[in-house]
Amino acid sequence: MQFDSFSDFIAMGGYGFYVWLSFGSCALILIGILLSSLNDTKRILSSVQQQVDREARIKQAKLEQQV
Amino acid sequence: MIRQHSYWQLFSAVCKKDLQLAFRQRAEIVNPLLFFLIVITLFPLAIGPEPGLLARIAPGIIWVAALLSTMLGLDKLFRDDYHDGSLEQLIASSYPLPLTVLAKVVAHWIITGLPLVLMTPLFALLLNLDTNALIATVLTLLLGTPLLSFIGAIGAGLTVGLQKGGILMSLLVLPLYIPVLIFATSAIETSTMSLDYSGQLAILGAMLVVAILSAPIAISSALKVSVS
Amino acid sequence: MQLAGPNGAGKTSLLRIIAGFSVPDEGDVLWQGKSIIKNYDEFARELLFIGHKTGVNSQLTALENVQFWLQIQGYNDTQDLYALLAKIGLVGLEDVPVRMLSAGQQRRVALLRLWLNSAKLWVLDEPFTALDKAGVAFLQQRFITHLEQGGAILLTTHQDLTTHFNDLQTVTLEYRH
Amino acid sequence: MWKWLHPYAKADRAYQLCNTLLPYFAVITVVCMIVGWVWGLAYAPADYQQKDSYRIIFIHVPSAILSMGAYSSMAIAAIVALVWQLRNAELAVIAIAPVGACVTAIALITGAAWGKPMWGAWWVWDARLTSELILLFLYLGVLSLYHAFEDKKAAGRAASILAIVGVINLPIIHFSVEWWNTLHQGASITKFNTNAIDPSMFWPLMLNIVAFAAFVGTVTLMRLKNEILQREKHRPWVRQLLNRG
Numbered sequence: 001m002q003f004d005s006f007s008d009f010i011a012m013g014g015y016g017f018y019v020w021l022s023f024g025s026c027a028l029i030l031i032g033i034l035l036s037s038l039n040d041t042k043r044i045l046s047s048v049q050q051q052v053d054r055e056a057r058i059k060q061a062k063l064e065q066q067v
Numbered sequence: 068m069i070r071q072h073s074y075w076q077l078f079s080a081v082c083k084k085d086l087q088l089a090f091r092q093r094a095e096i097v098n099p100l101l102f103f104l105i106v107i108t109l110f111p112l113a114i115g116p117e118p119g120l121l122a123r124i125a126p127g128i129i130w131v132a133a134l135l136s137t138m139l140g141l142d143k144l145f146r147d148d149y150h151d152g153s154l155e156q157l158i159a160s161s162y163p164l165p166l167t168v169l170a171k172v173v174a175h176w177i178i179t180g181l182p183l184v185l186m187t188p189l190f191a192l193l194l195n196l197d198t199n200a201l202i203a204t205v206l207t208l209l210l211g212t213p214l215l216s217f218i219g220a221i222g223a224g225l226t227v228g229l230q231k232g233g234i235l236m237s238l239l240v241l242p243l244y245i246p247v248l249i250f251a252t253s254a255i256e257t258s259t260m261s262l263d264y265s266g267q268l269a270i271l272g273a274m275l276v277v278a279i280l281s282a283p284i285a286i287s288s289a290l291k292v293s294v295s
Numbered sequence: 296m297q298l299a300g301p302n303g304a305g306k307t308s309l310l311r312i313i314a315g316f317s318v319p320d321e322g323d324v325l326w327q328g329k330s331i332i333k334n335y336d337e338f339a340r341e342l343l344f345i346g347h348k349t350g351v352n353s354q355l356t357a358l359e360n361v362q363f364w365l366q367i368q369g370y371n372d373t374q375d376l377y378a379l380l381a382k383i384g385l386v387g388l389e390d391v392p393v394r395m396l397s398a399g400q401q402r403r404v405a406l407l408r409l410w411l412n413s414a415k416l417w418v419l420d421e422p423f424t425a426l427d428k429a430g431v432a433f434l435q436q437r438f439i440t441h442l443e444q445g446g447a448i449l450l451t452t453h454q455d456l457t458t459h460f461n462d463l464q465t466v467t468l469e470y471r472h
Numbered sequence: 473m474w475k476w477l478h479p480y481a482k483a484d485r486a487y488q489l490c491n492t493l494l495p496y497f498a499v500i501t502v503v504c505m506i507v508g509w510v511w512g513l514a515y516a517p518a519d520y521q522q523k524d525s526y527r528i529i530f531i532h533v534p535s536a537i538l539s540m541g542a543y544s545s546m547a548i549a550a551i552v553a554l555v556w557q558l559r560n561a562e563l564a565v566i567a568i569a570p571v572g573a574c575v576t577a578i579a580l581i582t583g584a585a586w587g588k589p590m591w592g593a594w595w596v597w598d599a600r601l602t603s604e605l606i607l608l609f610l611y612l613g614v615l616s617l618y619h620a621f622e623d624k625k626a627a628g629r630a631a632s633i634l635a636i637v638g639v640i641n642l643p644i645i646h647f648s649v650e651w652w653n654t655l656h657q658g659a660s661i662t663k664f665n666t667n668a669i670d671p672s673m674f675w676p677l678m679l680n681i682v683a684f685a686a687f688v689g690t691v692t693l694m695r696l697k698n699e700i701l702q703r704e705k706h707r708p709w710v711r712q713l714l715n716r717g
Contacts, residue, residue, distance in 0.1 A: 002517060009514060015525035018589050022528045022582040023513070026535070029581075030687060033574045037694040044701045049714055051705070054387040061386040073369070080366035088354050094616055101612055108605060112652060116597030152348025155316060160367050161340040167367075192584070192594045295317040 077162045078170045085174035088147075095140065099179050100186060103136040107190055118195040125194035126255035129204060130211075133183055134244050137212065138237055140179040141219040144171065145227040145290065154227075154294055164290070165283035172220045172283070180212030203258035207251035210271040217278040217286075218243045224289030246274065298451045300468035306451040307347065307420055309468070313449065314344040314418050326416070343414035345422060349405035353394035357385055357404045360393065364408060379410055384430070398425040409437055417441065419450040484709045486560045487700050490693045497690040504683035511676040525589045530677060532582040534684035535575045536600075539607055542572035542688055546614070547639035550632035560696075562628030563703065565635055566618055567695035571688050573611035579604050599653035603646045610638040624703065 003009040012019045089095045110128050111121060148154040157167050187208060191201040222240035226232030254267035298306050311317045313324055315331050315338060324331045331338040351360050361376055380389050383403050393401055402425045409417070423431050431454070438448055512530030546568040553561035583601050584594045595601070614631050621627030704710050 002515060012527065013518065013524035015523060015589055018525055018585045019513075019527050022531060022585040023509070025581050025585075026531045026578045029574050029578050033571060033691055034694075037691055037698065040698045041694070041701070044698055044705070045714065048701075048705055048710055050390075052711060052714070058387040061381065076369070077367055080363060084352070084355070084359075084363050087359070088352070091354060092619075094619055097612075098616060101609070101616070105609055108602075108609075111597045112602070112649075116653070118593065118596075147352070147354075150348065151352055152346055152350035153352060155314075155344065155346060155348065156350040156364070157367065158316065159314060159339050159342055159344050161336060161369065162367065163336070195593065195595070291316075295311070 074162070074166055077160075077166060081157075081167050081170035082174045085171055086177060089174075089178045095143070096178055096182060099136040099139045100182050102139060103132045103183060103186075104190070106132040106135060107193055111193075122195045122197065122200070122259075125191070125196045126200065126204065126252045126259075128194060129187070129190055130207075130248055130252050133208065133212065134215065134241070134248065136183065137179050137215045137219060138240070140175065141216075141223045141240070142233045142236060144175050144220055144223045145293075146223075149227045149293065154290060158291065158294060164287035168220070168224075168286045168290070169279075169283045172216050172286070175220065176213045176216040180208075180216055183212060184208045197259070199261060200255055200259045203255045203264060206268060207254050207271065210268060210275055211247050211251045214247050214271070214275050214278050215244060217275075217282040218247075220286050221282060221289060224286045224293060226293075227290070228293035247271070250274075296447070296449050297463055297465045298449065298468065299453075299465050304468040306468060310344075310346070310418055310420050310449070310451065314342060314346075315339070341415045342418065343408060343412050343416070344418045345405055345408060346420045349402065351393050351401060351405050353401075354392055356390045356392055357396075357407075358389045360404060361407055361411065365411060368412065370411070379407065383407055383410075383433070399427055399430065402426055403430060406434060409434075409441070415446050417446065417448045417450070419448065421451055423452055423454055483560065483700050483704045483707070487697060490697045490700075494690065494693050494697075497686050497693060500686040501683055501690050504679050504686060508676055508680035508683045512680060516673050516676050517670070525586065528582050528586040529673075530680045531684075532579060532586060533677060534681040535579040535582065536604065537681060538684045538688055539572060539576040539579050539604065541685065542568055542575060543607065543611070543635075543642065544639060546572060547635050550635040550639075553628070553632045554636070559625075559628070559703075560700070562632055563699040564692070564696055565614070565632050566628065567692050567699055568688075569611055569614045569618070569631070569635075570695065571691045573608060573615065575684070575688060576604060576608045576611060580608065597653070599646075599650045602649045602653070606645055606649070607642070610642070614638070 010016055010020075107128060110124070114120065114124075145154060148157070158164055160167070184205060187205050188201060190196075191204065196204065219236075219240050222236045222243070223232075225239065226236040229235065250267045250270050254264040254271070257264040257267065298309065300306055308317065312319050315324070315335055318332065326334075326338045326341070329337070352363075355363070357380060358376060361380070377389060380386070383406070385400060385403060388396060388400065393404055396404070406422060422434060426434065441448060508530065512527055516527070516530075518524050518526070546565050549561045549564040549568065552558055553565060580601065583604065587596055587598075587601075588594050614634050617634055618627045618631040621630060701710055701713075
């Protein structure tokens with residue numbers, strides 16, 4: 001460990017703002033793209049589900065028309 | 068069916084539709100911004116990266132880039148509505164057309180102008196602008212970009228019916244932008260010398276008020292000509 | 296009332312003058328004794344115009360389009376739009392962007408306005424284009440109820456409508472050079 | 473090798489391959505990133521010149537390397553897509569582009585945050601930063617071209633062509649910017665004397681580079697899965713996934 005105390009670690013020898021700014025924004029961007037990819041998966045699967053439901057409904061409507 | 072005339076309902080419906088369309092195809096919002104950023108990048112590459120020089124010409128660069136990038140979206144302002152016939156429906160609706168037009172221009176500003184204002188601190192970094200000048204730039208953009216949308220919409224309304232209206236529209240509109248450019252850059256220039264620039268801002272504000280009151284009427288007459 | 300005539304005779308131009316989009320070179324259009332140019336807002340309240348360009352935004356879905364029309368016409372959308380969309384044959388397609396639909400389906404979306412409006416005068420330019428037989432019959436049914444309620448319809452079409460409408464008036468425009 | 477690869481040209485097989493590879497990449501990412509960041513931030517010795525501000529190097533350098541690496545792998549995928557007409561490779565181009573753009577953005581932001589204490593300005597028109605900015609524009613160009621097309625088949629091909637054009641242009645851009653830079657301000661500022669790097673700094677740096685590479689791999693695989701699903705939406709095997717999950 002290079003730092004004597006936790007506050008030393010946060011201060012980064014006076015450069016704390018810049019170091020934590022870079023690491024923070026880096027983490028933010030990485031997590032952001034990760035979450036957006038996960039969200040895309042969910043969105044696509046739900047749109048597939050929607051399409052399945054839609055086809056079922058069209059089929060149902062056609063049946064009702066015939067009766 | 069119950070029919071209630073509420074101007075706010077019309078305003079929000081038109082505004083909401085345009086915003087919804089823009090967010091559905093994010094390119095409409097992102098592309099003018101990227102264009103703005105690339106134009107700004109070209110200047111240091113062309114004239115050299117000395118920080119002092121860049122800071123001096125930064126107001127001019129930012130404003131010229133803003134003029135050009137708001138120009139990009141203007142062409143689309145009424146074009147889709149013209150082609151699919153929505154414009155006729157809006158004219159034939161029982162609401163006053165200037166109100167509809169006002170809503171569309173406000174939506175256009177939210178899509179193109181507001182992001183520019185929000186991104187300005189980033190551009191200021193690239194061009195080595197100091198805090199004073201940055202505040203002035205943000206203020207002038209805040210007052211100036213809605214003006215650009217209003218003036219530009221008049222040109223867009225006049226040329227929407229033409230086959231190749233895009234370039235013609237720039238020729239019509241850019242000269243009308245000149246007063247905005249002059250007062251905005253002069254405000255930033257003054258701020259870099261730490262002088263009071265509220266005069267220029269007041270003039271921009273006055274022009275904006277006149278534009279809000281009169282431009283919608285001009286735009287709706289222009290649209291009526293284009294539709295007939 | 297049907298407006299007939301060969302292609303290029305000026306049917307659409309006449310309709311656009313009647314709807315108030317174009318100004319005639321000579322003469323005036325009167326609605327209930329008043330000039331529509333001077334009293335356009337009043338006239339617009341009674342008018343429903345559907346032209347070649349249908350006024351359907353192709354990026355939005357059918358449902359969003361309908362909601363938008365209701366709002367800009369000042370109606371509160373209290374009714375069941377899904378049932379209405381089902382009635383006109385768009386079951387399951389409510390939330391698909393209109394550009395994905397076929398030409399006939401797009402026309403149906405545009406014609407939905409006829410069910411969502413209390414206007415007296417309908418001005419319709421070729422309403423039957425791209426519709427299939429069932430659609431045409433359905434639309435004619437709607438025309439009859441509108442006429443029974445005391446409305447007026449002015450339309451251009453190349454179809455023969457005399458079998459369905461007894462008191463159909465036909466104005467024929469001739470092509471002149 | 474061709475025989476081995478060929479079945480993966482089929483979408484559902486490619487999807488399964490992504491699924492099998494994904495956990496390995498994810499584990500490597502998590503382990504390397506945690507160890508690399510803790511090591512770099514807390515245990516690596518401070519630089520005698522730049523003090524603790526140099527710790528930004530542990531993300532700046534990996535992201536800069538990966539921004540180039542991701543672009544070249546995107547271009548390779550594009551070449552494969554165009555030469556062998558492999559649709560999956562086209563999808564890979566589109567899967568890499570956003571990840572690459574993010575990594576490039578990280579390189580730019582960390583570069584700026586490092587520049588402020590070192591040069592006294594957030595942004596300096598230094599050759600490397602400028603090329604990195606242009607690289608970001610290239611990524612965004614590929615992405616917006618892809619999204620501008622309605623027909624995704626044509627979109628994939630167009631984006632691949634643009635990616636290849638970009639990769640040919642990239643060295644030219646880099647050298648011209650370097651030349652422009654030396655023309656204007658003499659020798660450009662060198663951030664780091666690479667041959668003097670101490671092992672105590674080198675190993676955490678390596679670890680972080682591996683972590684970033686694994687991260688790019690993980691997210692690319694995830695996005696590739698998405699793209700495959702999106703394209704094969706109407707196929708029965710995608711519908712079966714719904715019942716399982």
